[in-house]
Amino acid sequence: MRPDLSSLFFLAALLVTVKALSYNHDKGAGIGNISLDVHGDYLQTMTSLPFFPSIFAPTSEVVTNQLCRNDSLLFLSSLRNSTLWALKMLDGSAKFPTGLFAGVNHNMGNYGECLSLKASIPNNESPDRSFIGKYCLAKFEIPPSKLPPPTSDIWIQVKHSIDTVSEPSMNFLRWAICVPSTCSGEDLQSHLKYILPKLHQLKTLGIPVEDVDVAVDDSMCSTIEDNSGFTYGQTAVICIMIAVLILICLGSAVDTFSGKVDVVPKGYFTEVLLCFSIWRNLSKLTDCYQPAAALGPVPGVKFLSMTLIIFGHRVLLSILQASDNPRFLTEKYDDLDVSVVLSGNLLVDTFFIITGYLLSYHFILESGRIKSAWNIFWIYLHRYIRLTPVYMFVLAFISTLYIKMGSGPEWNISASLESIY
Structure with missing residues (x-):
């Protein structure tokens, strides 16, 4: 049976992503200045994108929930070993935004895949601990008052979408991120607010990252155990x-x-x-x-x-x-x-x-x-x-x-x- 070409391409892209994440984590590369000595222009292009790898794991120093940080670090290290649950967690998050200028302001990832994963953490001193996937829908929004001057076609179209009632607004984006269940919406929000100004690639595109509002509360996050009981x-x-x-x-x-x-x-x-x-x-x-x-x-x-x-x-x-x-x-x-x-x-x-x-x-x-x-x-x-x-x-x-x-x-x-x- 001849293999499906699209499946092979997906697996290749996923392995490239995992390799880029693990290399960047090992070397301790800066968030804003991602510079990797790898073979192939394609891999270098992929790893230079602004959301690789920091946005997927709440590991920044502003996250006060130590359990969340530890499990997020475990997620990154498990990607190096191509662990199945870690691959599912990465695959459940949204990647490339598409259709932005067509009014598509939702990047939903894969809700079911994120909620179905379960990670078991071996512990020699106590019973094994485990956590499940938590699906969070982060909202990035540039307030209309803080939009750049409409001097380019991009911001002219964004301004037009806000002023026209029948047009979908282009000044906000909902982005799905799959994180460990030990992380709260507040942990992810603090992490994203800390990470966003450091993404220099977005600044080169003219996006005012300092003025972007990030919102992630617990109502935007869900796990498979949310509706298990009754009040x-x-x-x-x-x-x-x-x-x-x-x-x-x-x-x-x-x-x-x-x-x-x-x-x-x-x-x-x-x-x-x-x-x-x-x-x-x-x-x-x-x-x-x-x-x-x-x-x-x-x-x-x-x-x-x-x-x-x-x-x-x-x-x-x-x-x-x-x-x-x-x-x-x-x-x-x-x-x-x-x-x-x-x-x-x-x-x-x-x-x-x-x-x-x-x-x-x-x-x-x-x-x-x-x-x-x-x-x-x-x-x-x-x-x-x-x-x-x-x-x-x-x-x-x-x-x-x-x-x-x-x-x-x-x-x-x-x-x-x-x-x-």
């Missing part, structure tokens, strides 16, 4: 969900057998259980009867508006995620069929107008039938009691269990924002 809040919401599920089962059973057997007791408790019956609620939801005072198709228009709002939010979430071709997505705003869904402000305004109209219409009908102001107060109270429990449950679920519903490079960031706001 008190999550446990409480799960208990509420189980209690509601039990009520639904009991109510449906009572509704099913109430007309067939005489053992079902009658009374207030039975009526409360019947409120949770699947069959009774499903019958109400599918009832097409319209009273004489109904407004015909208006509730149907409200349903269509609500459906478009839900669909639009789902599409918008997909657009806001990392993409290898963001300009394709932004150009879709000009298409009529897509712009209908993405015009969220118009859809929401339509929904509010129809909802307000229906609410006012029914309120006027009730006001004509009920003359007492006290009874009108009960109309408001009834609506509050009907809507508030569902709203409270949705907020409780998003604040606690929503983060358990997924995983991924940016999941912790987006889920944390949803739970806070």
